[in-house]
Amino acid sequence: MPTEPPPPGTGALFEAPAAVPPAVRPAAPDPALTSLAAALPERLWLGTSSWHYPGWAGLVWDKLYDEGQLSQEGLDAYARHPLFNAVGLDRGFYRPLSLAQYADHAGQVPADFRFVVKAPSRVTDALRRGSGGQGLKSNPDFLYAELAWRDFLAPAGEGLGEKLGALVFQISPLPGAWLGHMAPVIERLHGLLRGLRARAPATPLAVEVRDPHWLTPDFVAALKDTGATYCLGLHGKMPPIAEQLPVLRALWPGPLVCRWNLNLRHGAYGYEDARDQYSPFDKLVDPDPDTRAALARVIAGTVGAGQPAFVTLSNKAEGSAPRSVAALAEAVLAAAARR
Template sequence: MSQFDLFGSPEDPKSPPAGQVGKGASSPDTGKPRRAARGTPGAAPHDPSLVALGAALPAQVLLGTSSWSFPGWRGIVWDDDYSDAKLSRQGLTAYAAHPVLRCVGIDRSFYSPLSIAEYQKYAEQVPRDFRFLVKAPSLVTDAVVRGEKGEGVSENPCFLDARIAAEQFVTPCLAGLGPNAGVLVFQVSPLPFTLLRDVPALIDRLDAFFAALPPLPGAAGGGGPGPCYALEIRDGALLTPRLMRMLGQHGVRYCLGLHARMPSAERQAAALALLDEAGAGPLVVRWSLHSGHRYEQAKAKYAPFDKIVDPDPATRDVIAALAGHYARAGHPVFVIVNNKAEGSSPLSCQALAEAITR
């Protein structure tokens, strides 16, 4: 993965309305590859119906994509062809101009901690009411040290180390993003059997971890919600009432991780309802992968991410219903969609907005 592939996703061409095929990455006149445009990335023209859709979407509903550095979004998000490197550095202003994209996921931080200056460069490109969902470094969320192919090599001594999490993630993230910090997500990677065979003990470790994290600031002036912590898991065995009670005690939100490894959206929503018995809060959803595919399979099938390839209306409807429920109750809603959910995350967000406002 290159240093500019911020979220582990490839590139893309372009598209109009949800589900429609956009133009490819070659010139319609010559069939030859287009040259990347020079200058700062600009926003694609927005159809009046898309502008109206953004205006109709409740203010507390923040939809966004997992990364933004995809050239294939030409005509959907970007006005021209730009390299992924240019988009990763300078594309957020154009991204934030899209009528329904009000947040974005930073996955780059999962692979290596970011500095205050790096977070600041992101925040400087977006309006004050825009929000970032940021993944904590795997340094503290993966129980094993992994090799180049993802295989477990050894036990990770930094797993669930709250001091390291605070110093290398929470503090620089909040200092750099300021009021644009939205959700700080601790995505616990797939766990080894040695830990899963004693789920109560593992939940106790998570309990101690969240208890030791620094408290988060409240909402700052300028509109929008203050930051919150969230936990995402990749092992269904952890999805228990005990886990929900523990999260409720610390005010940590459960992030619905829609992924082939996890139970259905409906089952995770039922677990979330149990968490809300301790007091409801923001809805946090990461729609990462189409249920019928593995990561690499979806990546190969959906690139260049310029159209919806495999519509998943059932999952979309569950997310839309949850978003509407939380928004009506006055709670912030954060939904991050990956290109590998349906084929093109901006178009999935548009379809979600249509379902929410229907």
């Protein structure tokens, strides 16, 4: 009995090409990390400040890949790590990303994944800087709302959609002469936040600073008036976590956005030293259990009150961001159990 020809598109000449396996593969799941992730509270998004480190082979990747390949093709594998449901997207600080680039990132991660995105330095640095980081002249675009909307908030919001966790305005260290006269600088920030809030009422905005001179009642009032939050920046240029918590308490209730960037033992200018000492970022070199425990208590209190928490950690916090995330997750469970 003759058979009917296959419908169009199903015959041998029309077969779809085989799916191409991802070029970067995740490490085999660690059952202990999978169990740890399942026990974490809801509304907690944990991750690292980027994903392009070859030294994470065996921790995040199945084998050694080069940095360029990981940067271009590693996000899908990164998002398969049991504990990683967030990541910092910092590279836009140096050059704004396009809507298409944001959308491409969003397309590589699960629906419950979130990005913590850093604003371009053109908006957040008071100075135009040379290739070595030295300040050359004043930046006329500093805290300019229209530029922030066009080059940052609009493309990030549309491209990432529901996968946007928080937009972080990390304000670079101010010129020394400004630090004794913070009122006009805070008013300038207030204007930026007002302008953005008028166009995007629900977008999560967070402000991270690198000068303790910002931490004043006027700064808190500017954040509160615009529905923005304070990004807890754990870095040598800022006081320890306990001295920053009054700002969060003044804004309560609200979300937690935290970026643990650098171990305090390296001081304000220790990025290069930390990088050299910690590379290839596969082990905890300088564990900081005190900061970890304090942060865990803040996280447990935030999510326990029904607020979201977005926390990213750098390799330069303790030596290995994946291992720091695991240690912090365990501390969060311990802190939640004591509540």
